Amino acid sequence: MEKRRTNEILLFQKRKLVFTAAAAVVILLYGMASFVTEYDTLLGLSSFPKAFKWIIVNMVPNAKALERLPNILKKLTETALLSVAVTVCAAICAFFFALLGSKTTRVNPVLAGSVRVVAAFFRNVPDVVWAILLMFSFGQNVLTGFFAMFLTTFGLLTRTFIETIDEVSNDCVEALHAAGANYMQTVFQGILPSSISEVITWILFMIETNIRSSTLIGILTGTGIGYLFDLYYKRLDYPSASLVVMSIVILVILLETISGGIRKVIL
């Protein structure tokens, strides 16, 4: 009994020590980083009100900006539809690749390993970098944006689908094999139904993410809503530029709400 109490005290002391040490390390790192980059915390904080004031004065959409709304909405729809198309294409490819990469469904270990490596490569190069690289071959074109987003989405979804398949399907795959089902039957009757809700959740999430990144990529490739933002911004037409940003934010929030609803229904 005595011993257990001492152990308990020791455990809590240890935990306290770890927290204190972690906090100290964070503060130290912050201090060092500020010193190296010559960042003044107080000055940084005090410029916030100024920045907000500037935003309020310059970036509130005015009547002239609202005239541009139809055009903005047209481009926004274009961008949203592109994101949907990219994500769905990438998801279908990613699912089949994930089957090859998953432990339960892989055809051979070497292929599975290479699938994982390829997916990691596509995923870890940011889509903006892909866009810059692809511009050399496709030029300033919608296709550039499409492929740039396709590659990152494909890489990310392959990875997450591999995890979903691994998690979901061990038991039922065994049972289907025992009943004499072949590979294709196991995939369509066992793995797909078991993982479909996670797959759809991820697709919805990636559509949201891609709308956001397509804005940025559009600035580079001169297409879609990103192009419009770039145009207004460079013309110093800040009210219109901010209307573009607001419309994107509203669209993303709208999509989040819708996908939340869809998730509730399918889960």
Add this chain to the structure above:
Amino acid sequence: MPVLELKNISKTYDNVTKALQDVSITVEEGEFVSIIGPSGAGKSTLLRSVNRLVDATQGAIILDGQDITHVRGKELRRVRTKTGMIFQHYNLVNRLSVIENVLHGRLGHKSAVSGAFGFYTESEKEQAFFILERLGLTEQAYKRCDELSGGQKQRVGIARALMQEPKLILCDEPIASLDPNASRIIMDYLSDINKSMKITCLLNLHQVDVAVKYSERIIGLTAGRVTYDGPAQKLDRKMIYEIYQSHEGQLITDMKE
């Protein structure tokens, strides 16, 4: 003619762990056989080597008069349709309905495409409903499997196995996750299937008393070797201690007297 013959089966995992060592078992048609033994004795490996979910390192497996030790591809699928399997964790596709899970038992008989997309014939569907009725699941037919209780899930598992029209049903700890009442129902169904449909049953069980009550024959497995193979009535307490490598008073079954 025996339904199943295992000849000197050995299984070694990763060249180190000896799960089975020189196991020979013959099961006659219509028998109800239980395998008992401590955890890790190789019971699951033994059962899975029968339908080749696990490949034995050595030995031969003869199912229904055919040497299936090395069959592959289409032939392996055909062979597997002859053995239904029931699992401790039911292993159903939880997001699909009961009837769809039962129909999965037909997949081994069907072409790749019609199986993958779930095109079943009218007679297959009728048979599925007939089996569900027999197992008292008619009302649950269109429910999703994750809405069912453990006992109901296991009955779906049995229905799926019956859908294969198997010669032999393998049960891997069929009642280990069930309460005593559901356990009794499941064991009664298995026993009934064995008697009325003449389907041979080979079970892994943890409950010695259940094994003794339901089976005609018991096989004791200890550390990968068969330590007992004989009628259930002749399994005395001394034998049980030997199978479980324990002493008087250590087992939970000792508490009853």
